[in-house]
Amino acid sequence: MGGIASIPLAPGCVPLVGHAPALVRDPLRFIASLPDRGDLVQLRLGPRTVVMVCDPDLLRHVLVHDDAFDKGGPLFERLREVLGNGLGTCPHSLHRRQRRLCRPGFDGERFPGYAAAMTGLTEETVNGWRDGRIIDVLDEMTTLTARIALATMFSASLPASLTQEMLRDLGDIMGGLIRQVITPASLARVPTLSALRYRRARLHLRASVETIIAARRRDGSDHDDLLGTLMDARDPETAPPDGQVLSDEELTDQVVTFFVTGADPISSTLAFALALLADAPGVERRLHEEVDRVRAQGPITFERLPLLELAGRVITETLRLYPPGWLFTRILTVDSEIGPARLPAGAMIAYSPYLIHRRPDLYEAPDDFRPDRWQDPHVPRNAYLPFGAGARRCIGEHFARTEAVLVLAEITARWRLLPVTERPLRCALSTTLRPAHLRLRLAERA
Numbered sequence: 001m002g003g004i005a006s007i008p009l010a011p012g013c014v015p016l017v018g019h020a021p022a023l024v025r026d027p028l029r030f031i032a033s034l035p036d037r038g039d040l041v042q043l044r045l046g047p048r049t050v051v052m053v054c055d056p057d058l059l060r061h062v063l064v065h066d067d068a069f070d071k072g073g074p075l076f077e078r079l080r081e082v083l084g085n086g087l088g089t090c091p092h093s094l095h096r097r098q099r100r101l102c103r104p105g106f107d108g109e110r111f112p113g114y115a116a117a118m119t120g121l122t123e124e125t126v127n128g129w130r131d132g133r134i135i136d137v138l139d140e141m142t143t144l145t146a147r148i149a150l151a152t153m154f155s156a157s158l159p160a161s162l163t164q165e166m167l168r169d170l171g172d173i174m175g176g177l178i179r180q181v182i183t184p185a186s187l188a189r190v191p192t193l194s195a196l197r198y199r200r201a202r203l204h205l206r207a208s209v210e211t212i213i214a215a216r217r218r219d220g221s222d223h224d225d226l227l228g229t230l231m232d233a234r235d236p237e238t239a240p241p242d243g244q245v246l247s248d249e250e251l252t253d254q255v256v257t258f259f260v261t262g263a264d265p266i267s268s269t270l271a272f273a274l275a276l277l278a279d280a281p282g283v284e285r286r287l288h289e290e291v292d293r294v295r296a297q298g299p300i301t302f303e304r305l306p307l308l309e310l311a312g313r314v315i316t317e318t319l320r321l322y323p324p325g326w327l328f329t330r331i332l333t334v335d336s337e338i339g340p341a342r343l344p345a346g347a348m349i350a351y352s353p354y355l356i357h358r359r360p361d362l363y364e365a366p367d368d369f370r371p372d373r374w375q376d377p378h379v380p381r382n383a384y385l386p387f388g389a390g391a392r393r394c395i396g397e398h399f400a401r402t403e404a405v406l407v408l409a410e411i412t413a414r415w416r417l418l419p420v421t422e423r424p425l426r427c428a429l430s431t432t433l434r435p436a437h438l439r440l441r442l443a444e445r446a
């Protein structure tokens with residue numbers, strides 16, 4: 001068994017900077033080419049070596065053994081500045097207790113209420129659209145999903161001005177995060193305009209959440225929303241007498257985590273789905289038929305979700321083609337074996353759902369948008385991980401799928417979104433995968 005040196009090096013390594021130019025030039029194409037080199041591939045980022053896991057079975061091994069392959073690396077270091085030690089960023093040692101305490105917020109019984117907020121706010125949004133207008137689809141979806149996140153977390157209790165401030169903070173954080181991640185630590189403190197805006201936004205967002213939590217503590221009444229559930233959470237495994245509760249600091253970390261990590265990927269997914277449908281009139285027509293059939297029975301609700309089968313497959317396929325979380329890292333806490341290599345503690349591992357989802361040996365015509373491939377029993381479900389895997393798998397998966405399908409159905413019930421140019425769909429480099437400059441024309445359905 002070999003060490004890191006036995007792992008093949010990715011092509012395009014340049015002295016001193018390693019693979020940074022290849023990653024900046026065309027990151028998705030570069031990442032998707034790596035499996036040609038092997039199941040494990042070495043990347044150099046300046047002085048650091050990163051091992052990319054390109055094989056779905058080896059990747060599951062990494063994700064399932066989250067004690068040895070713990071959260072770490074530049075993205076998580078930067079995310080911790082914003083999210084503290086919340087569920088997504090905390091180390092393995094703090095994870096299980098937090099997950100148990102957050103779990104009730106995502107229990108099935110809460111979903112009819114969440115779904116009502118999702119459909120209600122979508123209706124409000126599409127009622128404001130005008131036939132023939134050209135919209136920036138990502139902007140529209142970002143505002144909508146952030147409003148849904150706030151409504152489900154804090155029910156109706158937020159003043160409009162605070163909602164506006166939190167939406168602005170979220171925009172500044174997401175805009176600044178990628179620059180912070182790719183800027184070397186020594187330069188990250190240079191007070192550029194973007195860095196100052198990012199810092200102000202993350203401090204201000206935390207302060208807003210702290211104020212909301214303090215007001216809830218003072219008012220003392222029960223609230224039927226995600227924050228109320230987190231405040232009431234008890235951990236049966238740390239009883240007696242009634243289990244450990246989340247401290248105010250932990251609560252702040254969780255709420256900021258759900259807001260920052262929850263809204264952004266759903267907005268990207270919806271924007272990509274609408275763009276893909278605009279280029280696939282056959283699928284779009286069948287989707288309209290499905291949505292019309294469901295609406296003939298009554299409004300779109302959580303209970304009618306199983307009837308929206310094609311809408312579900314459109315979202316599944318969109319998440320395969322454009323998984324919003326496209327690159328994650330882990331740090332080995334102990335010397336460990338992975339496939340043919342033995343890696344030392346401290347080694348950095350990377351994984352990319354995008355890379356796995358675009359492997360032509362796993363998915364036929366991997367770059368094509370084919371929602372019906374998910375009806376084939378042979379589709380490689382073990383190689384589908386837009387929500388990760390193992391104990392650190394996304395806690396918001398059911399929430400995200402519910403929201404994406406319901407919002408898509410509400411939109412397509414009333415509107416078509418048509419291409420305005422022949423330009424192919426392009427992606428923007430960010431901490432999440434997002435469509436770049438996606439503009440579509442609204443056409444009201446007859």
Ligand code: HEM
Pocket residue numbers: 087088089099257258259261262263265266269323324325328329385386387388389391392393394395396397399400401
């Ligand atoms: C389409 C939407 C979403 C996608 C594609 C997505 C994707 C992911 C992925 C890939 C992970 C694992 C990251 C890793 O392995 O390092 C993750 C974790 C997580 N996600 Fe999501 N997510 C989505 C929506 C949401 C929503 C709506 C919420 C909350 C309301 C959320 C909260 C979290 C949290 C807290 C974690 C960490 C879980 C843990 O470590 O126990 N996500 N997500």
